Amino acid sequence: MVGGGPAGCAAAIVLAGGGAEVAVVERSAYDGIRIGETLPPEVRLVLERLDVWDRFQDDGHTPSPGILAAWGQPEPYANDFIVNPYGCGWRVDRTRFDSMLASGARAAGAVVLSGTAVDRCVRQPDRGWALTVTSGEGSSSLSATFVVDATGRSSSFCRALGSRRVVHDRMVALVRIMSPAVEGAAVDRRALIEATADGWWYSAWLPDGRLVLAFQTDAGTGMRARWDEWLVAAPQTAARAAVARGGEVRVITANSHRSEPVAGDGWLAVGDAAAAHDPICGLGILWALESGVTGAEAIRSSAVARYDVDVRERFERYLTTRTVYYRAESRWPDAPFWRRRHHDAAS
Template sequence: MTRIDRGIVVLGAGPAGAAVALGLRRLGHAVTVVGTPRAFDAIEGVSDRVVAGLRGVGIEAALAAIAEPSPRRATWAGSTTALNHERLVDRAAFDRLLWQELQDHGVECLLARVMRWVPGESGDGGHTLQIQRPDDAQPQTLRARFVVEARGCLAPHPPQGVTRGPETVALLWRGQGAPGGAAGSAVESLPGGWAWCARLPGGAVALQLTVDPSAITLPPRAQLGAFVREQLAAVEAALPFLDSPAAEVHALARTSGAVLAPEVCGDTWLRVGDAAMAADPLSGNGIFQSLSSALQAPMVVHTLLNHPADAPHAQRFHTERVQGLFQRFARIGRDFYAQEARWAGEPFWAVRRAWPDALPAHGAEGDAPPHIEQRPVVDRDRIRLAEVLVTTEQPLGIWHVDGVEVAPLWRAARAAPGREVEALAPLLGGSVPRAQAALRWLRAQGGR
């Protein structure tokens, strides 16, 4: 069995894994990505902020697989709107381009499947993984100093401690229709779930039916595509996507509920993206939330490796943000479900409009007065403790606003309520316009 020694190994080459790998390269780390092509040739919808987020982490070439904005029709809560747009993504093409782009940026990419990895199992601070390359008869042993788990929903979870939302399954069908049809997408609520349909500019069609697995009897895999099309044949939003015969490309049933891992980091490992937490797909934030937990992960890894004194702060930082993202996206999904009152009594809707709790999607419970705490923050390439202002709307705290530290400004403004901002700005090391912008933000948080 061949042994390969590496420093940082990222498992998975999707948006989250790529964002971490590219961020670590910019910080001067050698990175190896281990991944395999997606098993399902999916079409997904993303927003302009996802495109901006991908550009922000240095991804450019892969954006060629993201179409220009196309109309999105939504039939929800008894009304139909066609005001919104979304960008459709051919994920197979996107992932191929992303794999090549990682290599162009100097990231080593190993086309292989991870056969075994248990965090901390080696006991010597490093990690031993077994990987299987397509052309190798025997698995290889991969030794890593640090491992980033970014295999999305395929990442295994421990048997206990996982937080899960209502059990949900997405029935997916991908077909190839006649080219030349108008690109676009549509979503519609149904008594037992909801449907999403899309057509790429080249004619590829995607149908998705999201239901509770306990309320439906699935056919054998070979009949799943016909089953999905039959279920959507009477759904108004789906009709434009079923207007002509289409050759089936692939059909799949997969779990798609919200999931939060019990632990998302250790001394020499980290979970990001859907491997750390996955949101209900109704929130429409799949790639966005994956990026959200991965954007600051390179600084967390860099701190764990190079600034051991700040390691506890880095782990706290990553854990709090992943857990905060999970709760926020779970509540966003809950609020979407709550908008649809027509099916409120149906089992699918009743449980989802009440999970995970009754707290607001943004901010914290109650109306606690703003106060200053010591919390971990991102300071250039590392995580360290700093004074932040904690408010109801910003429960994790705010350190800077437009380059001005908020905690000293808060103290100065409270100590001299009538003092002009022109007098405060020099004390804070910021310009007058920036101090004014920071004060406006403070007032918006309820500060006087």
């Protein structure tokens, strides 16, 4: 497993649980900031399938009753999970969540090498793989009969093998994690989505009390300098930011793309390495976990060609759903950001 995020850990749990010898090689020590913290109620199903639902519930994440959306209109409306059969959604401490999944992989029998990066992966004459890995203790080698690319949006293993990246847009997110100005002040714990002419804002209070703000727009120059201008255009989000302070603005890729192919002889990709989604669809971690499970099952049943087709078909359905979301906002039909997304529906 190259990468120990949600997708890599999910695949490791299924494979190790089935008796395979599995190593998860993860660059980080599960100690840095990770982006993406809102989980839909349906995540319960896959966490139960991975046998980590009890660990998850014991981990101090915040239940989320729903989201607020100023989308298609300036006043926010509530989109509650009250009628969802799987209960509430969740706002997770992402570092703790990923670390919990790594513990789940260890409990299933996998070896997790954190603080270790895969630098190189070379095909062997026996059809296996030789991997060069680097940790604080230097470089060493690993051999594997099958490699899973779970490296996230970089999809570095697929790309090194010649897999093509099919890119659908150039969305980025400007992300800032702020501290509360007044500790313990009462705040609305629901995530808020607010559309503006140039893109859309997401904001949510994290379990540790900090506020995450993200502005999704198309990549351009001088974006950080436009933070305040963009924030003023979103009064509901600006009101949240007004009771928080600090934090640096980081620009990260948030576009939709998929790898082509996502599987081949002795390898496949899961999670964002296989297909990365627009955050508006709220699919990221759920997809990472589900594709980790289905990818592992495909390896176990020697059905990787079918997996490749399934990922492509599911991504096509996602693109249609994405357009439906964007078409629900029609206040700025001539603004380039919205025109590009409304146009997708017709193409």
